[in-house]
Amino acid sequence: xxxxCGDSVPDLSGCTLLxxxxxxxxxxxxxxxxxxxxxxxxxxxxxxxDCLVPMxxxxxxxxxxxxxxxxxxxxxVYASPxxxxxxxxxxxxxxxxxxxxxxxxxxxxxxxxxxxxxxxLSSSHSYHRNxxxxxxxxxxxxxxxxxxxxxxxxxxxxNWEEMExxxxxxxxxxxxxxxxxxxxxxxxxxxDEGCSKEIPMVILLKFVSEGxxxxxxxxxxxxxxxxxxxIKPCLQCDDPSASALPWKMPSSWRLLFGSGxxxxxx
Amino acid sequence: MAATFFGExxxxxxxxxxxDEEEEEEEGRRETPEDGExxxxxxxxxxxRLLRRQTKTTLEVSLLEKYxxxxxxxxxxNNAVAFLSSFIxxxxxxxxxxxxxxxxxxxxxVDTTHLSPTEAFCVFYHLKSNPLVVLCQCSCYVAEDQxxxxxxxxxxxxxxxxVQVTIxxxxxxxxxxxxxxxxxxxxxxxxxxxTQNFREPPCCSLLEQPNIVHDLPAAVLSYCQVWKxxxxxxxxxxxxxxxxxxxxxxxxxxLSSRSLKSLVKNIPQSTEILKxxxxxxxxxxxxxx
Numbered sequence: 001x002x003x004x005c006g007d008s009v010p011d012l013s014g015c016t017l018l019x020x021x022x023x024x025x026x027x028x029x030x031x032x033x034x035x036x037x038x039x040x041x042x043x044x045x046x047x048x049x050d051c052l053v054p055m056x057x058x059x060x061x062x063x064x065x066x067x068x069x070x071x072x073x074x075x076x077v078y079a080s081p082x083x084x085x086x087x088x089x090x091x092x093x094x095x096x097x098x099x100x101x102x103x104x105x106x107x108x109x110x111x112x113x114x115x116x117x118x119x120x121l122s123s124s125h126s127y128h129r130n131x132x133x134x135x136x137x138x139x140x141x142x143x144x145x146x147x148x149x150x151x152x153x154x155x156x157x158x159n160w161e162e163m164e165x166x167x168x169x170x171x172x173x174x175x176x177x178x179x180x181x182x183x184x185x186x187x188x189x190x191x192d193e194g195c196s197k198e199i200p201m202v203i204l205l206k207f208v209s210e211g212x213x214x215x216x217x218x219x220x221x222x223x224x225x226x227x228x229x230x231i232k233p234c235l236q237c238d239d240p241s242a243s244a245l246p247w248k249m250p251s252s253w254r255l256l257f258g259s260g261x262x263x264x265x266x
Numbered sequence: 267m268a269a270t271f272f273g274e275x276x277x278x279x280x281x282x283x284x285x286d287e288e289e290e291e292e293e294g295r296r297e298t299p300e301d302g303e304x305x306x307x308x309x310x311x312x313x314x315r316l317l318r319r320q321t322k323t324t325l326e327v328s329l330l331e332k333y334x335x336x337x338x339x340x341x342x343x344n345n346a347v348a349f350l351s352s353f354i355x356x357x358x359x360x361x362x363x364x365x366x367x368x369x370x371x372x373x374x375x376v377d378t379t380h381l382s383p384t385e386a387f388c389v390f391y392h393l394k395s396n397p398l399v400v401l402c403q404c405s406c407y408v409a410e411d412q413x414x415x416x417x418x419x420x421x422x423x424x425x426x427x428x429v430q431v432t433i434x435x436x437x438x439x440x441x442x443x444x445x446x447x448x449x450x451x452x453x454x455x456x457x458x459x460x461t462q463n464f465r466e467p468p469c470c471s472l473l474e475q476p477n478i479v480h481d482l483p484a485a486v487l488s489y490c491q492v493w494k495x496x497x498x499x500x501x502x503x504x505x506x507x508x509x510x511x512x513x514x515x516x517x518x519x520x521l522s523s524r525s526l527k528s529l530v531k532n533i534p535q536s537t538e539i540l541k542x543x544x545x546x547x548x549x550x551x552x553x554x555x
Contacts, residue, residue: 003492054413054481054482057479062475070462073484073492096410255445259442259443259444259446260446262449
């Protein structure tokens with residue numbers, strides 16, 4: 001359930017809700033971190049649930065000593081009121097058998113808060129690509145029927161590729177075709193529920209492998225930005241090798257691959 | 267997929283935990299009524315129950331509803347438990363008010379009426395002279411799927427804001443992320459995490475990002491943060507996870523906190539009690555028993 005930080009429940013009607021699926025490489029979550037950090041979004045509440053493994057830590061978006069001691073939990077909601085953007089960040093994995101229950105609770109909250117649309121940032125195993133997918137862009141999108149009318153033209157003008165359907169049961173020759181997102185976590189469930197509950201939802205995903213997934217996250221936010229225009233290009237950027245857009249990495253991305261090495265190792 | 271040094275192609279573990287999701291989906295499709303029945307039985311076996319050992323009855327309401335308190339001190343893990351036993355419970359009369367009975371793969375406690383000192387347990391006490399002080403000694407592992415149940419059975423569904431919660435626990439120093447090597451750190455050392463409503467200065471420095479906490483301590487602190495309860499977690503990073511004198515003594519700065527200051531009576535006596543606890547544990551922790 002959504003629990004606000006303050007005393008009153010914020011009005012989210014008409015906002016775009018951005019959220020990650022916990023998926024291969026944690027790309028969706030890294031992408032949401034980039035968005036929250038770059039836009040300096042403020043925390044408006046918690047999505048308190050018994051479906052996610054508990055975890056706590058200090059403010060992952062801290063920029064100074066003063067704001068570094070705010071406690072963060074496993075599912076929090078941030079907002080940028082000026083851009084009518086709301087971001088839900090999920091920081092841990094699902095407890096066994098609880099993912100479907102989470103999807104139901106989440107979508108029930110989305111419906112009751114009257115969000116204009118939901119954008120799910122996700123990823124899928126790159127080793128599952130077929131030959132055609134190997135030769136094309138690694139980004140894909142999916143729209144629920146209630147979203148198709150409003151954004152179809154814009155999506156077509158961006159020349160984006162829709163996620164292809166694949167055989168539901170690959171071992172059987174005449175198997176039906178359906179959307180499969182291996183490594184996508186709850187992406188498929190969210191998409192199916194979004195279709196059946198008529199929720200305006202967009203899935204944006206990238207084919208990735210586990211490893212250093214920061215470049216994948218940067219790629220995914222830039223893909224999202226092509227459509228939503230969350231931030232504008234930085235025209236005074238001096239470093240030619242940097243992204244044209246000033247995405248700010250949060251301070252919690254330090255030491256992603258562990259502590260320093262013992263000098264005696266060498 | 268990944269290729270190993272020996273040329274085998276293996277399924278690389280996905281740190282997003284998505285293999286479980288795929289297994290769950292497949293299980294959901296193939297599950298027969300018998301499978302469902304087995305799953306329900308396992309869920310019932312894993313249920314967390316709060317009971318009074320003296321009367322062998324289950325508590326009908328949550329523990330803090332039955333025993334409202336202004337101070338709730340929770341020790342999780344054997345070193346934190348030994349610290350509270352030696353330095354806090356050595357003075358005053360502590361009456362047992364409840365016991366959490368739970369089963370999981372790590373904590374196979376069946377009989378909670380006769381527990382040996384080294385067996386895992388989760389017991390609640392209040393101070394007879396001031397029943398508003400409640401203490402929990404939890405040395406059993408509470409699994410992921412049981413942590414929220416534990417919270418519900420202890421805190422209940424109506425969060426009380428006028429309670430101050432103090433949690434003590436240990437973690438292995440290899441869990442601590444720092445730009446220097448963990449082998450160069452002077453262990454054990456204490457770190458703290460507090461909720462927004464906790465106003466006092468902590469007894470040690472706060473846990474810096476990117477460090478995080480999991481398990482029951484995280485579940486309790488999350489609950490307190492969300493429901494605006496004043497709470498602090500004192501985390502001792504150590505390189506000895508079994509019962510250890512130096513690790514237990516690393517919690518001593520916490521004795522100066524407002525929650526514990528009034529409960530501390532005789533520190534030299536506490537140190538003696540602690541040494542006795544160590545000896546008892548060493549005798550009991552024989553692989554042949």
